[in-house]
Amino acid sequence: MAARSSSDAESALFSGAEVEFLAEDDTVVMVPTLRMDTLHLICGDFGPFMPQVPTSVPLWLGIAMKKRGKCRLRAPEWMTVENLTQVLELERDSPQEFQPLPFHYVEVSRLLMDNARDDLVDVYMVQTLIEDIRNVRFHKVQSGLQNLSGKTHAVKLKNLAAMEVNLIRPFFVKALEKFYIHDDEELIKPTQSEADIQLASVDRLPRRVLRPR
Amino acid sequence: MEPAGAGARDEEDLVDGGIGDVDGLDDVGADELRSDVDLLLRVWQNEKCAPEILPYEATLVERVREQIQLMEENIEAFATEIKDDLMLSLYRMDVNRTLFLLRSYLRARLHKIERFPIHIVDNPELWDRLSEHEQEYTNKYCEILAKHFEKTVLIRLPDQYGSMLKQTSLASEENDMITQPQLNTFVFCRSRGAIGSFQLDDKGDEAVDLMTDDLYILRYKPVRKLLVTDKIELI
Structure with a gap:
C-alpha cells in the first residue's frame, strides 16, 4: 500500500476572510457625493464619478469610499424586505430546493450592514429575514445529509451559496471519502477470487492422486 | 496559511x-x-x-x-x-x-x-506542471528533506529500514513510503458550460448531467480532465 494522505481539509478550505475577499468583487451601485476622474485599476476601469450620478463599482471600492463619506451605497435589488419575505416563504415551502440568491448573499449583506447601515432601508427587518433564510437553508442542507450513502457519486446543490459551501465542505468531503473507501468493490473482490482459487485447487487434488492408477 | x-x-x-x-x-x-x-x-x-x-x-x-x-x-x-x-x-x-x-x-x-515533493519529482506529468523556480525549489526541498530524515532518524535504524522511500528494503519492492495526493476525494465544482451526461466511473453505471452554473460535489478523479480543459471550475 502506497502511503496516501487523507485530503487536507484545512488547505482546501477558504478562510472566512478569503470568502469575504471573493465577495468584495461583486458589484454594487454607489451614488458619489464628489467628482472624481475614472479609476484605471488592475481589475478594471470605474467611473468617472459625478455627484448624484449612480455608478457600478466593486463592493470593496464602494465600501472604501463610503468609509470616507464620499458616497452612498444602494442595497442590491434582492436585498429588500419584499423580496426577502418572498424568498423566505418559498424557502420554507420547498424542502428540497434552494431559492436562487446571489452566490455571496451572506457576505454581501453582512458587508453592507456593517459598512453602510445608514444607507439601507428597513435594516433590522432585512437582517432578520436574511438570518431566517440562512437558518432554513442550513437546516435543509443538514437533512440532506441523511441521503448520503456509499452509492453517492455526485451531489447536486443547485443555488447553494458560497458561505454555505464553505460551512459544509469539511464534513461532506470527509463523509463522502469514507463512504467511497468502504464501498470500493475492488477492495472486496481480490479476497473473493483468492477464495475461488483455493476451492478449485482443493477440487483438483483428489483427482491427481487417483491418476497414477 | x-x-x-x-x-x-x-x-x-x-x-x-x-x-x-x-x-x-x-x-x-x-x-x-x-x-x-x-x-x-x-x-x-x-x-x-x-x-x-x-x-x-x-x-x-x-x-x-x-x-x-x-x-x-x-x-x-x-x-x-x-x-x-x-x-x-x-x-x-x-x-x-x-x-x-x-x-x-x-x-x-x-x-x-x-x-508531495517526491511524488512530484517521480511523476513526469506533474513535474512538467511546475514553473522553473518551483522545480528548483522542489529539488532543493527533497534534498533537505532526505538529509533531515537521514540525520535525525534513519541513521539510527537497522539497515533494512534505512530508506526514506521504502518501509523495509526486504519486503517492499516498490517505493511505498511516498505521500501522494488523495485523488478520490470529493470537490465542489461548477460547470462552465452544458457538458451533458458525464461518466463518473470506469464501468459507466454512474453518470451525472452537468448543467451550466449548477453546483455539484463530485469525486475529483473522474473530473480532473474537465478541470484541466477548463470545462469546470472548483469552488
Whole structure:
C-alpha cells in the first residue's frame, strides 16, 4: 500500500476572510457625493464619478469610499424586505430546493450592514429575514445529509451559496471519502477470487492422486 | 496559511478621510485588464480546491506581475505629483488585492509541493506542471528533506529500514513510503458550460448531467480532465 494522505481539509478550505475577499468583487451601485476622474485599476476601469450620478463599482471600492463619506451605497435589488419575505416563504415551502440568491448573499449583506447601515432601508427587518433564510437553508442542507450513502457519486446543490459551501465542505468531503473507501468493490473482490482459487485447487487434488492408477 | 484579505484592508487604515481638493489622475494602467484578474481568481480557486498540483499558469502570472509593477511605479510617480489621498489609496487597495491573489496562488502551489515533493519529482506529468523556480525549489526541498530524515532518524535504524522511500528494503519492492495526493476525494465544482451526461466511473453505471452554473460535489478523479480543459471550475 502506497502511503496516501487523507485530503487536507484545512488547505482546501477558504478562510472566512478569503470568502469575504471573493465577495468584495461583486458589484454594487454607489451614488458619489464628489467628482472624481475614472479609476484605471488592475481589475478594471470605474467611473468617472459625478455627484448624484449612480455608478457600478466593486463592493470593496464602494465600501472604501463610503468609509470616507464620499458616497452612498444602494442595497442590491434582492436585498429588500419584499423580496426577502418572498424568498423566505418559498424557502420554507420547498424542502428540497434552494431559492436562487446571489452566490455571496451572506457576505454581501453582512458587508453592507456593517459598512453602510445608514444607507439601507428597513435594516433590522432585512437582517432578520436574511438570518431566517440562512437558518432554513442550513437546516435543509443538514437533512440532506441523511441521503448520503456509499452509492453517492455526485451531489447536486443547485443555488447553494458560497458561505454555505464553505460551512459544509469539511464534513461532506470527509463523509463522502469514507463512504467511497468502504464501498470500493475492488477492495472486496481480490479476497473473493483468492477464495475461488483455493476451492478449485482443493477440487483438483483428489483427482491427481487417483491418476497414477 | 496566513490570514487572507488583510493586505487590502490594512491600506484603508493608513489613509484617513478629510480630503479637500479633488484632482485628476490620468493614464494609469492599460486596457482590458479586468479579465486577467478574473482569470487569476478562477485559477487561484481551482488550485486551492484541487488535491493535486495543477499546471502552472506562466503567462497569466507574468501578465499580472507586469501590471502590478506598472501600477506600483505609477502610484509612486503620482504620489509626488498629485496629492489626492482618496484616489491614491484606492489605487493602492487595488494593487494590494491583486498582490494578495497572486501570493496566495503561488503559496497554495508551494504548499502542495511541500506535501508531495517526491511524488512530484517521480511523476513526469506533474513535474512538467511546475514553473522553473518551483522545480528548483522542489529539488532543493527533497534534498533537505532526505538529509533531515537521514540525520535525525534513519541513521539510527537497522539497515533494512534505512530508506526514506521504502518501509523495509526486504519486503517492499516498490517505493511505498511516498505521500501522494488523495485523488478520490470529493470537490465542489461548477460547470462552465452544458457538458451533458458525464461518466463518473470506469464501468459507466454512474453518470451525472452537468448543467451550466449548477453546483455539484463530485469525486475529483473522474473530473480532473474537465478541470484541466477548463470545462469546470472548483469552488
